Amino acid sequence: MLELPPLALYIHYPWCVKKCPYCDFNSHELSDNRGYIDALLDDLDNDLTYVQGRSIYSIFIGGGTPSLMSEEDLSKLFDGLRLRxxxxxxxxxxxxxxxxxxxxxxxxxxxxxxxNRLSIGVQSFNNEHLKSLGRIHSADNAIYACEQAKQVGFDNFNIDLMYGLQNQTI
Incomplete structure (x- = not known):
């Protein structure tokens, strides 16, 4: 019998503290999102026949700003995913x-x-660039996040950096 390859799963969490002016993704300022995790799991239930018998080797939770998700919501999501x-x-x-x-x-x-992996949206370590990008963090916040990611046990993380910004030199 043919063994089907494993799958990667992308989960979108569309809320942010505020929408960055450069962002083209489906994202919105944080609002009442009760019921979103249930809706995600219900949607997955509709597609389970397409993935039965296949393992999942990667899950990427993107957004938006998934780090805004509560611990309870993330736990509920993963309990539901592991059951399915x-x-x-x-x-x-x-x-x-x-x-x-x-x-x-x-x-x-x-x-x-x-x-077990973070993708940290640093974008820049230059405060002027961060301000022009409409980011809510400073360069110091970015450094702190990277340092703390390592401290809490994330051996694997990446940082997103933007280039080609106005007044940016390499």
Whole structure:
């Protein structure tokens, strides 16, 4: 019998503290999002026949700003995913994080829930560039987020950096 390849899963969390002016993604300022996790799991239930018998090797939670998600919502999401899907033993689970929303206790809980990789949206270590991009964090916040990610046990994380910005030199 033909063995189907494993799958990667993208989960979109569309809320942000504020919408960055350069962002083309489906994202909105934070509002009442009760019921969103249930809606995601209901949507997955509709597609389970397409993924049965296939394992999941990667989950990427993007946005928006998924680091705004509560520990309770992330736990509920992963409890639901684990009931429905077959995770590979060495699954990579990535969560996008804004340095301006980094809380040590929360990210430690995210790690305990199963997130094992962060994608930190630094964009720049220059405060003027960050201001022109409409970012909510400072260069110091970005450095702190990276340092704390390592401290709470994230051995694997990346930072997003933007280039070609006005008044930027390399």
């Amino acid at each position: 899907l077959n995770f590979d033993d060495d699954i990579e689970i990535t969560l996008e994080a804004n340095p301006g929303t980094f809380e040590v206790e929360k990210f430690s809980a995210f790690r305990d829930i199963g997130v």
